Amino acid sequence: MTSSAARTALDLTADLPVPALEDFYRDLHRHPELSLREHRTAAALAGRLREAGYDTTEGVGGTGVVGVLRNGDGPTVLLRADMDALPVTEETGLPYSSETDGVMHACGHDLHVTWLAGAARALAAGRDTWSGTLVLVGQPAEETGGGAARMVADGLHERFPAADVLLAQHVVPGPAGLYPHSPGLIMSASTDLDIVVHGRGGHGSRPETTVDPVVTAAYIVTRLQTVVSREIAARESAVLTVGRIEAGTRHNIIPSEARIALNLRTQSPDVRERMIAAVRRVAAGECAAAGCPAEPTVTVGDDFPVTFNDAGTDRRIASVHGEVFGTGTVFDPGPAMASEDFPRLAAGRIPYSYWFVTGTPADVWNAAPGGDDLMTRLESVPSNHSPHFAPDLSTVAPGVRTLVSGALASLSAED
Known part of the structure; x- marks a missing residue:
């Protein structure tokens, strides 16, 4: 009826x-x-x-x-x-x-x-x-x-x-x-994160005098791929996407910083917080390993519930x-x-x-x-x-x- x-x-x-x-x-x-x-x-x-x-x-x-x-x-x-x-x-x-x-x-x-x-x-x-x-x-x-x-x-x-x-x-x-x-x-919920890697710039011919933020950013991006696969339970749904990476102005200049923009998709507040914490930890760890002169800046940006x-x-x-x-x-x-x-x-x-x-x-x-x-x-x-x-x-x-x-x-x- x-x-x-x-x-x-x-x-x-x-x-x-x-x-x-x-x-x-x-x-x-x-x-x-x-x-x-x-x-x-x-x-x-x-x-x-x-x-x-x-x-x-x-x-x-x-x-x-x-x-x-x-x-x-x-x-x-x-x-x-x-x-x-x-x-x-x-x-x-x-x-x-x-x-x-x-x-x-x-x-x-x-x-x-x-x-x-x-x-x-x-x-x-x-x-x-x-x-x-x-x-x-x-x-x-x-x-x-x-x-x-x-x-x-x-x-x-x-x-x-x-x-x-x-x-x-x-x-x-x-x-x-x-x-x-x-x-x-x-x-799902969506959360944007921005990472700034602080290096020490210099001439491309003398990398030993610099701390290259591009290489460090590359390691961060690679390591972030394990956040979902190794830190989030299989029963949970989550996605981490690196949507942008920016650094440098010329072929032969090692820049002083690199920027990474990424997005998280989650379906529970607990998973969201664990992923944000993992991003902070990975970024800090890679920067420490590279000898960066300062800790990375990690900023939580726009989000959707x-x-x-x-x-x-x-x-x-x-x-x-x-x-x-x-x-x-x-x-x-x-x-x-x-x-x-x-x-x-x-x-x-x-x-x-x-x-x-x-x-x-x-x-x-x-x-x-x-x-x-x-x-x-x-x-x-x-x-x-x-x-x-x-x-x-x-x-x-x-x-x-x-x-x-x-x-x-x-x-x-x-x-």
Whole structure:
């Protein structure tokens, strides 16, 4: 038996202006903006919210947008879409490719904004079917991990109706038409670390008069590869990635310092702290062995929390998604090593559900090697942050339906 939320969601999204939404998406894709510079994107979303009848505020937490639609007594449901792009040069070859050099919507946030705009219109048009309050959020700076916290610090839960539940979604690789949910841990924590190795510079012809920080940095990078393999239990999930190493200015100059940038992915606070301690220990040990004139500087930088769905909330949303999209479209993929700052909107107290929407075009998926082996195919198709990442336009309408049905499952139904 189909629930009223599923039936109503299908009714409210039956006549979506899909061509117009696709044009909106193409426009956002052509004009990507980096974190906290999402002025054009924010204005475009704010315009859509106002047209749909939402009381709309811009400039929240920097470039954030908040739209409020009060519709009688009932729960307050917050729907969130992130807006920022990445410093990636697009290589998709799409006719609507980025027109901004070196910047691309390589993570699908343009699609997220499109989904939110479509859901805003559908829910406002169908307000006679539900009661409560909608708070729609266009969040800046997800990619840097600070946007959600900025909005909370700027009074998101005080200046606007306090949410009873938060809902969000993210496009990911996979054959278009799947809606993965995990009623618990769904994404990992991320922590950036920066190491500065202090050496003693000099002429390349006289290395004996120097302490070469490049060689020491190389030893540190190599030694760090054992942190996960030899210090973290096999039952734990963790990743350590060295993303950048920088030193020197000329071929024949031994520099006075080298810099290493690395990232940790963890799923428990204990593992995170053990890995940070191991990085500090390895860096200090290698610098001592090399005779560096000073201990290395190790700085903890940007971080993202784990994304841990409220089980009851997520099961309710997953259930209505299964009704809307059919048997087999909703499944539990287990936790991913990717990270999100969305949980910071919850302020440690508001239940939330965060899910995925697969969006690989059918021709790309069908051409990927691997046959029936899903994981092999996933490794072969463009993923988030790839210069080739290009979600299928066929996901525009379904992504609106997921938000609309999730919201309706959380609001009060009208008789």
